[in-house]
Amino acid sequence: MKRVLIPIFLLILLASFQAFASWELYEQTNVKGTISGSIKKGTVIEMKSGGVYQVHDRVRFRVRERTPEAIVLRDGRYFKIIIDGFDEPLVCVQLVEPGRKSSSSVSSTSNVIHSYIDGEFEGWEGETIFKLDNGQIWQQSSYAYMYHYAYRPEIMIFNDGGTWKMKVEDVDEMIYVIRLK
Numbered sequence: 001m002k003r004v005l006i007p008i009f010l011l012i013l014l015a016s017f018q019a020f021a022s023w024e025l026y027e028q029t030n031v032k033g034t035i036s037g038s039i040k041k042g043t044v045i046e047m048k049s050g051g052v053y054q055v056h057d058r059v060r061f062r063v064r065e066r067t068p069e070a071i072v073l074r075d076g077r078y079f080k081i082i083i084d085g086f087d088e089p090l091v092c093v094q095l096v097e098p099g100r101k102s103s104s105s106v107s108s109t110s111n112v113i114h115s116y117i118d119g120e121f122e123g124w125e126g127e128t129i130f131k132l133d134n135g136q137i138w139q140q141s142s143y144a145y146m147y148h149y150a151y152r153p154e155i156m157i158f159n160d161g162g163t164w165k166m167k168v169e170d171v172d173e174m175i176y177v178i179r180l181k
Contacts, residue, residue: 023073036064037172049098123147142176
């Protein structure tokens with residue numbers, strides 16, 4: 001009986017090693033700014049290298065880390081991010097490649113827009129309009145209500161499969177938006 005168990009155990013071990021071995025080192029970097037709140041499917045993580053990733057797997061845990069170190073592994077379409085201080089790695093898809101600058105205006109090649117809310121931000125309530133300091137005006141296109149006060153928070157708007165989502169600094173939730181101007 002032991003002779004049969006040992007080869008099966010070795011086959012399982014070899015298969016799991018090969019699955020891990022297919023992940024290749026893609027980049028070593030740091031998360032840009034503080035990453036805090038609930039990490040779950042859909043969470044967007046921006047790296048100092050310029051890479052932007054969206055969590056693909058279902059995970060749920062709360063964190064608060066300031067510019068933690070990160071190792072990004074790649075296996076075809078998916079990326080595994082190992083972040084210092086996190087209990088487990090995150091499986092993600094890439095929105096922006098490292099080293100590519102995101103845009104402060106929308107173009108056909110830009111996936112991500114960085115800017116700041118022009119003045120006070122008090123959350124959203126259904127059809128909220130957001131004026132950005134780069135001159136663009138965006139409107140909430142998905143119904144949701146959330147209150148959070150901040151003055152000139154940084155925002156990131158990114159294309160998610162043909163629709164645009166907005167992420168506001170220090171706010172866990174994201175909303176769909178459309179560009180008015």
